Amino acid sequence: MFDLTYLKLPKIREGYKNIWLRNFLHFKKTFMVSFFWVILEPLMYLGAIGYGLGSYIQTINGQSYVDFFFPGLLASTSMMVPFFESTYNNYTKLTFQKIYNHMMLTRLDSHEIVTGELLWSTFKGLFGIVGLVIIGSFFGLVSEWQILLVVVILTLNSWIFAGIAMTITSIAKNYDSFIYATSGFLIPLTLISGIYFPISQMPLILQITTYIFPLAHTIELCRMLLTDSWHWWGYLHIAYLLILAYAFFLIALHRISKKLIN
Amino acid sequence: MSLDTAIEAKNVVKKYSDFVALDGVSLDIKKGECFGLLGPNGAGKSTLMKLMYCQSLLTEGELYILGLNVKTNFREIKSKIGVVPQDNMLDEDFTLLENLKLFARYQQMEPSTVNEKIFHLLRLFKLEEFANHQIGQLSGGTQRRLCIARALIHSPDLLFLDEPTTGLDPQSRLWLWNFVKQMKDMAGTIIMTTHYIEEAEELCDRVAVIDHGKILAIDYPATLIKNHIGEEVVEFHSNSVDLNYYINRLKENKFEYQVYHNMVLVFIKPEQNSRILLEIIKSEKVTLRKPTLNDVFLKLAGYNLRDV
Incomplete structure (x- = not known):
């Protein structure tokens, strides 16, 4: 029998704030490195794909290509940043640096540690999103107030991918596992989720597949909000994202806890 | 259980899938005692210690630390004990001083008391001159002193030392021995594992010899020598x-x-x-x-x- 108590969120105590703080203090030391890859990399994509390639495309779904591409780029940034944070970085902390074991020597428990780490990854995602929104506004890509709602949706997306990444970290045997996860899952996902072209261009089987994952839902929501074309099924997208956010949080909590105390 | 009992273990069993690491261990450790766990590699002494400092889950039996059950009160236990683990587990992304400050935060200490406490520990452990060094720049002996300072930051009632002198130079080892003796003079309770028998003889009031997950003998060193040899x-x-x-x-x-x-x-x-x-x-x-x-x-x- 499936045990329903697994679906219940365990009590998370306030110690998670100190985990977040530890990461923030470290972030302040290595700010420039983060700045480069979190903000400059999407900026290069914006130039190369949005403006470079986009200049050959008249309109796409009634928009200029760069207007179409920008929400996709935002969503992809909100996925990539927490994903890499919670795979490579968190795996290093879990195994080689033993930082979680070190935290476990104090009154902190494993749930506080996992929650703090996921919140940190999400925050770093938000850092990238806001950076890109500011840059986008210089290029005249952001003018609607709805961008605030978009940032909320993207933050939710960051949280989900932090949870997915932490789950992968709990399964990983070594760093090679993340190469598989990146090349076999993350990169293909960016190609089928409607970042570069509308999902309707793809074969039906790929259209169905892409909606299993959160990224396509996030991108669709962002486009709806930014082009003033809200539909009631937007709520279904949100509901699905919330379910994934909860599910991967729980899975990450259970799996990492088992690694820290057994 | 009397009030002066620090640790009480009853028939403690720890299994890892099919491997039995501890096979029915029972012991009592009194407050103010320096208790040594001796045993060859893989005997189960570190496993027993991990159960005591709540980094591992009990399979069977009862284990009480300072009158608190490890199964239910691990959080409270961890706020009352200090642990110096075998591999130092320092946060290498930060300096010595930052390590202490972060640890105080994790322990959720009253912010007003932290700075004074850290200053005191830095002086006591002769760490002042290294306060702003990165962890990687510190020698093995300095790292170990930092670990002990870290373990004492919240004034614990119980101190765990897991092979504290392994890999240390003779000077650091001598310093550590002196430190343990001072702690004993102040009626601190210490539980330590060691490979160095002369260390146990020098420092411990009582020792337990563990092998294959079982306690083979437990007594005062002098009594053990008299009875067995x-x-x-x-x-x-x-x-x-x-x-x-x-x-x-x-x-x-x-x-x-x-x-x-x-x-x-x-x-x-x-x-x-x-x-x-x-x-x-x-x-x-x-x-x-x-x-x-x-x-x-x-x-x-x-x-x-x-x-x-």
């Missing part, structure tokens, strides 16, 4: 031809002995006379000496190498 030890080397002859003579005279390659240890009980023995043995390499805890340990745990 006796008053004196005669140690001699012999070639393999004469060895059998000597062993037969030892048996005739009802001496207790142990053979390791060409070396023989004879344990002299209070009622026996070592003079007779010295007449029997014609080896050139004979020594008569006081028994040590090392003799007890090797007698109980044997001479075989352990690969873990």
